[in-house]
Amino acid sequence: MNAPSAPAGALARFFDSDIGYSFRTSPVAVAAALVAFVCVFSAVFADWVAPHNPFDLATLELSDARLPPAWEVEGKSRYLLGTDDQGRDILSALMYGARISLFVGLASVLVSVIVGVGLGLLAGFVGGKTDAFIMRVCDVMLSFPAILVALLVDGVGRAMFPDAHETLAFAVLIIAISLTGWVQYARTVRGSTMVERNKEYVQAARVIGVAPLRIMARHVLPNVLGPVLVLATIQVASAIIIEATLSFLGVGVPPTQPSLGTLIRVGNDFLFSGEWWITIFPGAMLVMIALSVNLLGDWLRDALNPRLQ
């Protein structure tokens, strides 16, 4: 075989591997990956890809407000998916909005993973009272619906920092979503850790006197990460939906930086009057992102499950 450049090599290796094979042969996974890629790409590079910048007030034309999509009679080709009540291009608003949704979703999953995996490892490895305590906390957290906890944290955050809300809104939102998200990781990791803990390589490491923290991080952790990856993928979708729900209720991101949920809420007011495009397109975008990420997660779960191979 020739020696291709490094990234291409990695890609080739991926396609040659078992997972790669499973990916290539699953049309659903390929389609989902494509959709997710387009969404993520247009969101991340919105500054360059989007036809307009909806947040640059100086470029807004109020006289172009509430134009229908380009294919309708009154539509203008400048605005493919129409405009909202302030003359913002819906397509561009979608891209910028998706960026905020994705950012909040990914960030809150990252926080959940770090907290959940850490506590799960600790619980599974140390056992005893620590384990019991952490697991009871998990039980308590599980008994609250995620959205309720998020609403509570958001409310407290607002009350504590009434003036700094704009700047802290994102941090509060991410904490609010992570607070319920970490539990699943903790439970999963704890289970796997308890299995790994008694395996010979761990025993061996103990015998030669490796510190427990180091055993957890270097030996146990890599062996329990598989399920975490699957969970994290699926959780990205649900975190994005919780974010959208909170923003729809008006307690999420600040209105000056509308996420998909905010866009849906704004458009909701125009549903009765027949200006459907203001809310339908952000809704469709949200569905597309959540669905494609979920399908990818499903596929990953099957691909990593030894029993299905």
Next chain:
Amino acid sequence: MKLKTSVLSLAIALACGGAAAATLRVANQGDALSMDPHSLNESLQLSFTGNVYEPLVGRDKKLGLVPALATTWKQTAPTVWRFELRKGVTFHDGTPFTADDVVFSFRRAAGDGSDMKGYTSSIKEVRAVNPGVVEIETTAPFPILPDVISLVYIMSKKWSEDNKADKPVDRRKGIENAASFRANGTGPFRLKERQPSQKTVLVRNLNHWDKREGNVDEVIFTPIGNDATRVAALLSGEIDVMEPVPLQDVERLKANANLKVMQGPELRTIFLGMDQKRDELLSSSVKGKNPFKDKRVRQAFYQAIDIETIKTRVMRGAATPTGLMIAPGIKGFVPDLNKRLPYDPDAAKKLLADAGYPNGFEVGMNCPNDRYVNDGEICQAVAANLARIGVKVNLQAESKATYFPKILRRDTSFYLLGWTPGTYDSHNPLTSLMATPTDKGQGQFNLGSYSNPKLDELTLKIQSETDQTRRDAMIAEAFKVHQDDVGHIPLHQQALAWAMKKNVDLVQLPDNFMPFRWINVRK
């Protein structure tokens, strides 16, 4: 005894039968923020509490003056007015209404924490001559006093003192008291239940002194902030009346066979105000000076606003752009002065450059999003307009529950407000919105503290002038002074839009008041 009378009147009401008892469910985009009639000088609050409390002099269906708790009034000296009080009136708790209650209520409305000082600022003393007569002495001759006090509602002295509510609820300082949640007036309705921002229930006061009109016995008032939800509630029959109708839904509701939409001009003027007092704005990139002190900056803001597009796009045509701070229909309106400075972004840019801001500057803006028709959207459009001339507006749009306390504390640099002169006379906006603020109540809503001694002087003269021609001339002159200074930026008069079921008959007043006592629900 009291029980007997109510049972008796109930029996009579039932026996008459002509008007069967009806429950009316009303929704508004926001709540009346308190049940205290002196705590906030806002139309919805005064309209709502006006069902429970009454003034000395009331308004009829054409906004003309009619006797309410006073049966007659006359000027006995240039500065003294004498009011004969209605006999046999009792408060909802059964306490008889006397002159002491009037004296108490005026003192309360003029005192600490009151938001009604604009109506009492010219009053020197309120005296009880005997239990059935009061005299009001003004600081200067005041021919329009009865017009000015038609929104000063009378509370029971005994009840207020017993409930430690002898001072008004002050939302600026977050002070609440019993009057915020309970009420004891003389009006045609009693407050039965109060759940702030959820539900307020009024029931008919069967002992009311006036001839009964309308057949509504119970009113359930619910604030529904979301436009689409409010429309859906009406369409599904959960509510009977709602206002305001979101402009985008007027056509749809009109097309519905079971509903009707009432539209009409409103006396309210929507305008922008700017802090012209502080030496440095609270929120701005300009440090060490206040750009709004420069008339060129204020004029640049004015000329940057594309009011016609706001009218067609944001207001869907349901607005009348205005060059004056009052609507046609207010006494003293001057058609000749009702011209706006032209929309001209280039001229505005040049003005800003001349004032020393060729690249514009940043400024914070405060805006309600559930008080006036499309208020949040108007502010966004204004922000976009100003971006064209390089001014970056940091817009904070919020619910009126947090907005009003904030701007009434004057914690703002640039704000949007709407004003309906409670007296239907030009003197009211002059003294409340444009005159230099004093602690007596003058300029209480001049939140940017615009100040011109010439206007102050004219306002005082207008107050005591009895000759109509001379008075009108002075009003025109005062408005001209204010216009030349660009003291505020007037935007437009919004149009009223109420929607209701076909079988609900009501009176739409151009000041956007909705007295429940005149509402009739046909079976």
